[in-house]
Amino acid sequence: MGQPVIYLNEQMKTGQVETIRQSAPDYIVIDATRESPQVIEDDIEIMLGWDKNLGQRLLNSETSHLKWVQSISAGVDTYDLDRFSEKDILLSNASGIHSISITEHVLGVLLAEFRGIRTSINNQANKEWTRETISYKQLSMQKMLIVGTGHIGQQLASFAKGLGIQTYGVNTSGHVTNGFIECYSHTNMSRIVNEMDIVVNILPLTEDTYQMYNERMFLAMKRGTVFVNVGRGPSVNTNDLIHALNTEQLRFTALDVFEEEPLPSDSPLWDMDNVLITPHISGLTPEFKTKLLKIFSQNLTQFLKDGTLAKNEITLHQGY
Numbered sequence: 001m002g003q004p005v006i007y008l009n010e011q012m013k014t015g016q017v018e019t020i021r022q023s024a025p026d027y028i029v030i031d032a033t034r035e036s037p038q039v040i041e042d043d044i045e046i047m048l049g050w051d052k053n054l055g056q057r058l059l060n061s062e063t064s065h066l067k068w069v070q071s072i073s074a075g076v077d078t079y080d081l082d083r084f085s086e087k088d089i090l091l092s093n094a095s096g097i098h099s100i101s102i103t104e105h106v107l108g109v110l111l112a113e114f115r116g117i118r119t120s121i122n123n124q125a126n127k128e129w130t131r132e133t134i135s136y137k138q139l140s141m142q143k144m145l146i147v148g149t150g151h152i153g154q155q156l157a158s159f160a161k162g163l164g165i166q167t168y169g170v171n172t173s174g175h176v177t178n179g180f181i182e183c184y185s186h187t188n189m190s191r192i193v194n195e196m197d198i199v200v201n202i203l204p205l206t207e208d209t210y211q212m213y214n215e216r217m218f219l220a221m222k223r224g225t226v227f228v229n230v231g232r233g234p235s236v237n238t239n240d241l242i243h244a245l246n247t248e249q250l251r252f253t254a255l256d257v258f259e260e261e262p263l264p265s266d267s268p269l270w271d272m273d274n275v276l277i278t279p280h281i282s283g284l285t286p287e288f289k290t291k292l293l294k295i296f297s298q299n300l301t302q303f304l305k306d307g308t309l310a311k312n313e314i315t316l317h318q319g320y
Contacts, residue, residue, distance in 0.1 A: 140164030
């Protein structure tokens, strides 16, 4: 093996790249977004960001020295986690970076619906001054079930509390988490979901969460529930969701993620009055690279010290 390589597949500022070089003087740092990498692939030990084609070659190589990949997203469902486990490759995500942005997005779409802002925007486009078409409810004192009580869920619960929303949580075991009145396990979710006015999905995509929002789950909800998905699109059975909206089992849904992205132009969701569609933007975050570098730098320091990671390590068999 030649000199080990840190391969940057995410474009960073020149100063940020230099910071990485100074932190790891024994490594060659390749900025693949700016230069044509002249490197032996098997020498790549660390990757920031994931090059799907290169990554697959490294996973299939018997001589690869890849030891750690830092994902730029919170979700890692697009990675071959079984292969990572077989080859004993560490994987960390960007969890925590998107907390404020996704929290503001969720509260924004809820306020737009509850305060009649969505209808007002449509009326403005038609130069219509009318109150008769605007329905409104008070967001304060609504019961919100946040499905996923990690960084984002806790941030949302904190901000929602400031608006007077009653926040409940769902996580794997039902363990108590700060900011929530009460938490429930995944297995008990269908029993308590009918007590909630709003359900927000923030879960990663795993075998357990795939298609978990299906006809059975929607029917378990209180009639007229508001559903928001900022987690993963395949967690929702789209046909069952459309049926729940058409039958008014769901009053309104705000969707930022979809089973198929971009959302096909012939999807019925586009034309439904009780649907708000955003193009997977809830996690867009100012100063994203700076925040990502902070996580990467902490992990790099720890990795160079003893081969472990300081934060956001993925438990590969769980998928998060």
